[in-house]
Amino acid sequence: MDQQRCNKMEIEFGEDSNGTKPVSDFIKKSNRKGSILKKFELYEKQELVSLLKTETAEEFKWVKLKYGFSLYEFKLGPNRFLFVALNSWEKIFLVHAFIKKTDKTPKSEINAALRISFLLSKKYKLR
Amino acid sequence: MNLKDLKNELLQDPKFRKEYNKENPKLDVALMIEEARIVRGITQKELAKKMNTKQSAISRAESGDYLPSLSFLEKMAKALDTKLIMPRFVFLEENQPIAIDKIIQMSPLVEVAKILNNGQSCLNSSSAITKLEQQI
Numbered sequence: 001m002d003q004q005r006c007n008k009m010e011i012e013f014g015e016d017s018n019g020t021k022p023v024s025d026f027i028k029k030s031n032r033k034g035s036i037l038k039k040f041e042l043y044e045k046q047e048l049v050s051l052l053k054t055e056t057a058e059e060f061k062w063v064k065l066k067y068g069f070s071l072y073e074f075k076l077g078p079n080r081f082l083f084v085a086l087n088s089w090e091k092i093f094l095v096h097a098f099i100k101k102t103d104k105t106p107k108s109e110i111n112a113a114l115r116i117s118f119l120l121s122k123k124y125k126l127r
Numbered sequence: 128m129n130l131k132d133l134k135n136e137l138l139q140d141p142k143f144r145k146e147y148n149k150e151n152p153k154l155d156v157a158l159m160i161e162e163a164r165i166v167r168g169i170t171q172k173e174l175a176k177k178m179n180t181k182q183s184a185i186s187r188a189e190s191g192d193y194l195p196s197l198s199f200l201e202k203m204a205k206a207l208d209t210k211l212i213m214p215r216f217v218f219l220e221e222n223q224p225i226a227i228d229k230i231i232q233m234s235p236l237v238e239v240a241k242i243l244n245n246g247q248s249c250l251n252s253s254s255a256i257t258k259l260e261q262q263i
Contacts, residue, residue: 011130024133033137034147035154035191040130042158046165077190 011044014084014095014116022116023081023094032077039076059105063114069126071095071113073105080105082113084120087127093120156200157191163207164189177206 013021027033063071072092073082082096082105096113098106120126138144164174164185171185178185180202188195188203195203197211204211 013128013133015128021128024128027133028137033143034151037130037134037137037147038154038158039161041134042162042165044130046162 008090009044010091011040012091012093014093014120016116017119022112023097026079026097030079036076036079059107059110063110067114067118067121069117069121071110071117075100080109082109084117084126087125089127091124093117093124095120151191153194154191156194157189160185160195160203161189163203163209167207174203174206178202 013024015021027036030036060071060073063069069084071082071084073080075081078100080098080100081094083092083094085092093116095116096109098109117126138147164171171189172182175182175185184199187193188199197213201211
């Protein structure tokens with residue numbers, strides 16, 4: 001696991017064009033929302049992006065090549081969260097969440113994440 | 128929308144508020160372990176190696192599904208170059224005045240008071256002192 005720190009880190013929820021926020025909806029539906037929320041709060045408090053797992057993983061390389069920004073993934077129990085980050089790491093935007101079923105991140109999940117990431121990339125400078 | 132907004136929204140629900148505010152030793156210990164590891168800046172694998180165990184054991188402890196044993200936590204404290212504060216029953220802390228009374232009872236001053244009181248022990252330390260003063 002990569003360990004990276006910055007001076008401030010805020011976790012935000014990416015919004016789709018129709019106003020829905022898939023990750024916050026995912027958490028609301030989860031039956032372990034308490035523990036997810038507390039873990040997120042810990043990450044925010046420790047200003048930590050150790051969450052990073054897979055910028056280098058095969059499935060994520062083509063995203064950077066094609067769109068110029070990176071998509072990251074991190075685990076929390078059986079849940080997987082996909083996010084993009086500001087250049088400074090000051091903010092990360094959770095764009096997609098799903099429950100892990102296969103070892104490789106499915107393309108459909110990446111595509112769902114990309115739709116929102118793309119909207120964000122117009123507004124912010126993503127790394 | 129950020130994390131705080133979501134938290135506030137979820138806390139509107141009384142059921143969730145109860146669950147969130149309830150003490151959950153499994154989760155609290157899991158969060159403590161992960162935070163300690165993050166502060167020390169080491170990975171699960173590195174910590175596991177220091178503790179002579181497997182990365183999966185650390186991962187399990189951080190999952191919040193199981194409560195690691197005290198000996199495991201002690202081993203971890205050693206690996207993290209720190210000490211573990213042992214848990215304690217609350218009533219032992221609450222009854223501290225009694226403990227102090229006992230210490231006073233055992234102190235030499237009270238022994239003197241006992242002799243002066245014809246062998247009767249004096250529970251109240253201030254009355255013991257006034258009696259002593261009177262005798263002197």
